[in-house]
Amino acid sequence: MPVKPHRFTTAFAAVLAGASLATGAIAGDRELTVYTYESFVSDWGPGPVVKKAFEAECDCTLNWVGIADGVALLNRLKLEGDNTKADIVLGLDTNLVTEAKKTGLFEPSGIDQSNVNVPGNWSDDIFIPYDFGYFAVVYDTDALDTPPASLKELVEGNPDEKIAIQDPRTSTPGLGLLLWVKSVYGDEAPEAWEKLKDRVLTVTPGWSEAYGLFTKGEVPMVLSYTTSPAYHMIAEETDRYQAASFDEGHYMQIEVAGLVKSSDDKELAGKFLEFMTGPSFQNAIPTTNWMFPAGKLSEPLPAAFGDLVKPKKTLLYSADEVSENRKAWVDEWLAVMSD
Numbered sequence: 001m002p003v004k005p006h007r008f009t010t011a012f013a014a015v016l017a018g019a020s021l022a023t024g025a026i027a028g029d030r031e032l033t034v035y036t037y038e039s040f041v042s043d044w045g046p047g048p049v050v051k052k053a054f055e056a057e058c059d060c061t062l063n064w065v066g067i068a069d070g071v072a073l074l075n076r077l078k079l080e081g082d083n084t085k086a087d088i089v090l091g092l093d094t095n096l097v098t099e100a101k102k103t104g105l106f107e108p109s110g111i112d113q114s115n116v117n118v119p120g121n122w123s124d125d126i127f128i129p130y131d132f133g134y135f136a137v138v139y140d141t142d143a144l145d146t147p148p149a150s151l152k153e154l155v156e157g158n159p160d161e162k163i164a165i166q167d168p169r170t171s172t173p174g175l176g177l178l179l180w181v182k183s184v185y186g187d188e189a190p191e192a193w194e195k196l197k198d199r200v201l202t203v204t205p206g207w208s209e210a211y212g213l214f215t216k217g218e219v220p221m222v223l224s225y226t227t228s229p230a231y232h233m234i235a236e237e238t239d240r241y242q243a244a245s246f247d248e249g250h251y252m253q254i255e256v257a258g259l260v261k262s263s264d265d266k267e268l269a270g271k272f273l274e275f276m277t278g279p280s281f282q283n284a285i286p287t288t289n290w291m292f293p294a295g296k297l298s299e300p301l302p303a304a305f306g307d308l309v310k311p312k313k314t315l316l317y318s319a320d321e322v323s324e325n326r327k328a329w330v331d332e333w334l335a336v337m338s339d
Contacts, residue, residue: 030059030060032088032268033063033087033088034064034089035065035077035089035090036065036091037067037068037072037206038068038206040064046289050280050281053275053281054272057275057280058268062272067091068171069206069207070091070172071168072170072205074099074103077100077105078103082105084260088269089106090256090257092255092257092258093172093176094316094319095175095176095179095253095317096175096322097124097256098319098322099322099323100127105261105262106127106261107259110270111128111277115296116128116129117294119314120314120316126259127257128256128277129294129295130276130282130293132252132254132255133226133252133291134250134252134314135253136223136244136250136309137154137163137221137244138241138242138244139241140217140221141239141241142240144161147221147244148246150247151247154246155195161220161221162219162220162221163200163219163220164201164213164222165202165203166206166210166223167204168333170206171205173207173223176251176253179251179317179322180315184248184315193337197336200337201213202219210224226250227308228243228290229242229308230290242309243308245309249312250311250315252316257276279295282295282296283299286301287302
């Protein structure tokens with residue numbers, strides 16, 4: 001099947017969507033350029049819905065630029081610096097906000113965030129949440145009779161039962177797994193990775209490639225989200241794909257957007273960020289990005305969301321702690337995985 005929303009997109013479709021600015025009729029002379037991850041702008045992602053809704057309000061043209069994944073977004077922005085064409089970057093997460101601030105490329109938008117509500121009441125003067133979710137091991141019930149019930153069981157389980165994961169150097173889910181393992185194993189994380197390495201079929205640059213292998217039946221488990229099965233339940237009317245509930249809890253991801261300081265139209269950028277927190281944007285999140293909305297909805301969540309795994313415990317490092325340790329922890333991971 002083609003890989004579809006919450007990054008459910010084929011790698012080729014995603015590259016095509018992100019290779020150039022989105023086209024469409026020019027509405028007025030104002031343009032807004034938003035950098036985001038590839039699957040957000042895919043035909044099945046939120047991008048087309050959001051573009052249509054915002055352009056109907058703004059008398060402007062919204063241009064998407066798709067970049068592989070969240071960490072790659074930040075890397076791209078660092079390379080471009082003040083010469084970036086981005087007005088807004090959408091798709092970083094809370095693990096990256098301290099590092100993003102250190103670039104000096106973002107500034108507070110000053111918009112009203114009263115619509116925003118995420119677990120733990122996380123808030124920031126620069127970065128605004130638009131959705132959140134929890135990382136999970138998603139498994140194929142046709143290929144795996146007994147899924148791991150804990151991170152320990154995943155690490156120490158049958159090496160013949162493989163998993164596809166993502167690279168923490170380029171992917172926010174990959175970074176999320178790294179932080180998940182670190183939060184559970186602490187100083188013993190290298191030993192945990194040494195054991196888990198035997199179960200890893202492949203490490204992909206982004207989420208889309210890993211999930212594509214999973215849905216093609218090439219691997220029985222994949223690092224994804226507790227919300228991923230909702231796609232299959234709603235769009236495909238199957239409960240074949242499920243998320244495993246882990247005893248130690250699940251690592252949370254809060255995705256955010258920020259205003260780029262060098263933007264040529266900060267008024268329009270601010271309007272988009274405010275729009276992002278309201279129903280015209282947020283109603284699209286559950287069934288196109290397959291995450292929990294962080295802003296105001298005008299309709300209830302689909303019933304399938306009530307059947308998803310509910311984490312027994314939420315794991316989350318502070319952004320400052322991630323910024324201080326990310327390089328060392330990634331190097332620690334790389335030393336094991338490349339051995």
